[in-house]
Amino acid sequence: MSPAGTWQPTSALAHAVDAAGFRYDPDQDIIYSRMDAAQRDLGYAAGYDAAALGISANLHCEPIFFDHAGKHWMIELWKGQYGLETGCEIGVYTRPIGSGGPVYALLDATVGRRVGDDVATHNLFYDGAADADMLTMSATLVRHGEPVFTRGPERHWWLTGFRWGLLSDPADLSVRISITLLNEAMLAAFTAAIADRPYPDLRVDGTTVSFTFATPFAGQPPRPQAVVERVNRANEAIVRAYADLPHTGNDPNDIQADILRVVGLSRLHRRDQLGRTVGQLAVEAGQSMGTVVDVFTRRFGVAASTVVDWLSGATSDFATWVAATQDYLGLPLNFTCYVEIDNTHGASDLLLTGHRATHGSFVVGPPAWIGKGTTARLVLRDPKPSIHGSAGSVTYAYATADLAMTSVDLSFECPTLNHHNAATASRSDWVTWAKSGDAGRPWRTSAPARGHPLFVSSVIGGGRPA
Numbered sequence: 001m002s003p004a005g006t007w008q009p010t011s012a013l014a015h016a017v018d019a020a021g022f023r024y025d026p027d028q029d030i031i032y033s034r035m036d037a038a039q040r041d042l043g044y045a046a047g048y049d050a051a052a053l054g055i056s057a058n059l060h061c062e063p064i065f066f067d068h069a070g071k072h073w074m075i076e077l078w079k080g081q082y083g084l085e086t087g088c089e090i091g092v093y094t095r096p097i098g099s100g101g102p103v104y105a106l107l108d109a110t111v112g113r114r115v116g117d118d119v120a121t122h123n124l125f126y127d128g129a130a131d132a133d134m135l136t137m138s139a140t141l142v143r144h145g146e147p148v149f150t151r152g153p154e155r156h157w158w159l160t161g162f163r164w165g166l167l168s169d170p171a172d173l174s175v176r177i178s179i180t181l182l183n184e185a186m187l188a189a190f191t192a193a194i195a196d197r198p199y200p201d202l203r204v205d206g207t208t209v210s211f212t213f214a215t216p217f218a219g220q221p222p223r224p225q226a227v228v229e230r231v232n233r234a235n236e237a238i239v240r241a242y243a244d245l246p247h248t249g250n251d252p253n254d255i256q257a258d259i260l261r262v263v264g265l266s267r268l269h270r271r272d273q274l275g276r277t278v279g280q281l282a283v284e285a286g287q288s289m290g291t292v293v294d295v296f297t298r299r300f301g302v303a304a305s306t307v308v309d310w311l312s313g314a315t316s317d318f319a320t321w322v323a324a325t326q327d328y329l330g331l332p333l334n335f336t337c338y339v340e341i342d343n344t345h346g347a348s349d350l351l352l353t354g355h356r357a358t359h360g361s362f363v364v365g366p367p368a369w370i371g372k373g374t375t376a377r378l379v380l381r382d383p384k385p386s387i388h389g390s391a392g393s394v395t396y397a398y399a400t401a402d403l404a405m406t407s408v409d410l411s412f413e414c415p416t417l418n419h420h421n422a423a424t425a426s427r428s429d430w431v432t433w434a435k436s437g438d439a440g441r442p443w444r445t446s447a448p449a450r451g452h453p454l455f456v457s458s459v460i461g462g463g464r465p466a
Helices: 012-019 038-042 046-050 102-109 184-193 225-243 266-284 289-300 304-312 318-329
Strands: 022-025 030-033 057-068 071-082 085-096 135-143 146-156 158-164 173-180 203-205 208-213 337-342 350-359 361-364 375-381 390-399 405-414 422-425 430-436 454-460
Touching: 012 022, 012 266, 030 085, 038 266, 046 057, 046 266, 057 184, 057 225, 071 173, 085 135, 085 146, 085 173, 102 289, 135 158, 146 158, 146 173, 184 208, 266 289, 266 304, 289 304, 289 318, 304 318, 304 361, 304 375, 318 337, 318 361, 318 375, 318 454, 337 390, 337 405, 350 361, 375 390, 405 430, 405 454, 422 430, 422 454
Parallel strands: 337 454
Antiparallel strands: 022 030, 030 158, 057 071, 071 085, 085 158, 135 146, 135 173, 173 208, 203 208, 337 375, 350 390, 361 375, 390 405, 405 422, 430 454
């Protein structure tokens, strides 16, 4: 059944939780996914699991594949540490057998690829289950032998639960799973798919299969040990800091901590992270910006401007990105500012808290969220017709290495006439690099007085632009 209570978001943090597709269950003091979470539209594939460490999620992943009623099915189980949260998930995804076309082809070739697994149906992009394909499921998360919470039984496409402030290794956890299949034929297909997996406590009762998910039997995404250790240290730090906050439970309405907007809850930006994952892999595969935008707008109904923002965060040569953006948007080489915000060495996510276009308008970004360890970009176009060039600023909130909240103002200006270019950062832990005229020129440690367009790279923690 659905969690009881009439919880409604009232604080900024609670509204962020709600907007990300989650709710709070006061009876169990957990966060859980809503039926209408936006993530449903973005489906699922192996590439998403491979990117999990990038949002501080140290997980065990367990996809189960089978065919039924003209569709490929993937039911995936997860458990582990999601930044501040210990949790588990069951997701249901499908793909019509024989489906193809350019959209699926791009998604299969990018996020669909599963490392170390050459089974064709395991290397596909899957859609979130339609209402008719949702399953009645339940999950009880157990930590060191003690139950943490129970979700369901509930008919859902993505049954989840997360406890804030609890630190766990995936090996500390097990999940008591029950899944009711739609009919006997589907039951037969599912049980055949897990026949070689010796799940503890396996039981079949009618069309309901129950078992304990403790050790994953499916191949896991790449988990470089150094990255896992770094993620674990970061998760331990935020859980420890959370324990020091004045709170008696995990109701987001009652937690007074701005730091949780930038540390520990990156999954609140999961939709952006999934979109950027597809964009990154598409760029690596040599796809054009126009092709990727077309896929997202046609297949997922995502606004073109959002996709362009996601692509601004794809790792690529700066000059290549400038050329692709100019080509897609039809931007002339006038008095425009192209700005890169490099959070590769940051201690937290960056959260946009303000932006201003004194002259001109933002045609890319500014991105509302820049994940820890990533880079994003924006474009401020000069007004036409006008005697002015472009000038503007953005403000981002973030946490320092000791988890103290602060903010930075990044300003940039590419004026006309006899005025000088300018690019500055309000904090000393940011280094500003710039160049003008040709995006392929070497970076300088100050803005060149003349030349246009203006190219800026603001780097937190020092160092040169990537």
